[in-house]
Amino acid sequence: MLTGALLNEKPDAMPGLAPHGVQPEGKRKGFQRRKVPADVNTDTHWVEIVARIRQSQDQAAFAELFQHFAPRVKAFLIKSGADAGMAEECAQDVMATLWRKAHLFDPSRASVATWIFTIARNRRIDMLRKERRPEPDELTWGPAPEPDAADVMELQQENNRLAEAMAELPEKQRVLIQKAYFGDLSHSEIAEQTGLPLGTIKSRIRLALERLRHVMK
Amino acid sequence: MNEIKHHLTDKILLGYAAGTLPEAFSLVVATHISMCDECRARLGAFDAIGGTLLESSDDLMDGNMPAVDFDATLERIEAGSGDEEAEKSAPIEAPESASTLPVALQNYIGGDLDAVKWRPVGMGVRQAILKTSRSASVRLLHIPAGTAVPDHGHHGTEMTIVLQGAFRDEFDRFGPGDVEIATEDLEHTPVAEEGVDCICLAATDAPLKFNGLLQRIAQPFLKI
């Protein structure tokens, strides 16, 4: 299911210089092509982009989100065993869903990349395994309260720390986790993972949940 | 929120975040998380790992990032495709009354507890099998207060969440929201506590093996 590439050493890709596989051409009115400078590819930037899509249906913002994430979603699906046609179909569908679901994104509880991952994962279960995905009940009913800016920033910092810590994991463990998340290990093959740097980001999300509960009271 | 003592394991949460857990087990996970903010936050952390992997998935493509058709995606949006998907995975509204089941579970029952189509399985115990993919099965169990669940061992893994009442076995007590994970080596006798009847949701990746002769005979007819 998985090509050997995942098991090889990390290719010497230069972050920011890797060729982007997609250049939205913006044939259509309103959708402008937009070059994304590498130094703004931080989560803070993506949170603003999603806010622009949510607040004003900003099509340029969507084009930018697409340019960065659509190829990554497709790569994720290909690595998960989807053939090219299905990965394309599914990636388009995920991106269309992002446009429609922008109002449901809560930046105090997840990064934009995490949010997109969960949508892509659910589509993968739907398309590749033809299964339903039972999702936990959401906490909010009615309009979601505006997330606290400090909460959003602290979550972003935790996400950066998590990404750094993941990069520092032993190669063997990192490959195993990749295989697990790309669906290349059945659940029974997944070993109990020790030493995953999850404690601090969990505490951060827990605080955001508590605040949400408080607001809902 | 009642106090939950027995939570999901990291391995289960990782499998749910990765999307590799069989549907039947995912239903138990979704039900527990609907009742438990601690595990909801832990899941958020496991989802965040998925986010970092998605962000760095370009590293895995040897510099050949696949293109995605932007215009076709815009056509999808304009045609309203994806609406259905957005509808389907929109956050489910939590019920206002605390006495009802999580909506995640109601979706599989087709309603609340009063909509469950119970079938007797002997000794006053009733069950209702919920429809999921075949990789594992999940059912609701209704055990009258004070009654022992037939003595049984397990093939594979069994994951049970208490929805109402409580049960005890030789080792511990499980109340509403608590999850018990039983593996092959566990041989135990759960007993529903006195007071309220115990209702659980139990997923298994193998048929239960009952030790009593009667149950062994009955088993093929019970579809368990």
Ligand SMILES: [Zn+2]
């Ligand atoms: Zn829990």
